[in-house]
Amino acid sequence: MFEWLTQPWPWYVAGPIIGLIIPLLLYMGNKQFGVSSSLRHACAACVPGNISFFQYDWKSEGTWNLVLVLGVFIGGFLGGYVFMNPEPIALSAATITDLQKLGLTNFSGFVPSEVFAWSNLGSVQGIIMMVIGGFLVGFGARYAGGCTSGHAISGISNLQLASLIAVIGFFIGGLIVTHLLYPLIF
């Protein structure tokens, strides 16, 4: 009866639920769905310095967003730890073949444990993927004015040209890393 809690969910269940978060937040308090702003609010709360970008009333503007992110963390704990799916992800055979060519052998869990490990933080690959990668997620999201939730999902839902351009950028960047950089650092 509770298999659905541990089994993976198909796209046609997950996608519409994510889409419904947009009207839900609008109804609850006129809030626009987006996650990366939480990083700005955290900076404004902790290390605003003398930077005008961080001088605003983060408590009234951002508390709801920081609370949402805390919820995402708890949701990840419930979905990925408490009700963890014990099976490896059913990846396409072509992807497994490609990643094996890069040298990956372990396909269990959400991420390759060879790469995303504390012990890999000393390697060039680990620094590029975890430190520089994380930096670019934060820098790029604020530069572009949103991330996957704010641009790809809520922005395009609201027929925003700006968001379509940003998503094209997301793919240009992702394709370069996947097809040009990865063969060099694996």
Next chain:
Amino acid sequence: MNYIKYLLVGVLFGFVLTKSEVISWFRIQEMFRFQDFHMYGVIGSAILVGMISIQIIKRFNLKDKEGKPISIPPKDASQKKRYIIGGTLFGFGWALTGACPAPLFALLGSGITVFVIPILAALAGTWVYGAMRESLPH
């Protein structure tokens, strides 16, 4: 106490991201190699449902819970450079970490503790953007 509803929405979002494996580096690789429909299905159907919802809200001038009109301020489309340059840099980060901001927090929640590093790095990236914003082309 007003914020508990946002906590619950976040829990739902994080749970769905996890169950649909959107937080997986492997799934992101599948997407950037165009080898499976899964990620496109999740994002595409989310957009479709969001779009229909927003059209309904606008058409019928629906109000929020407190009876105030729902306003959705548009993104500023007069600036183009920021979206393409910032978007591409974000895409580098998305493919490298295999995660965008929400999945970073869900991955940490799922017990992969090393994701505290990309989260701290993303905070640093946000801070550096704020510090050098005026000298960047927008």
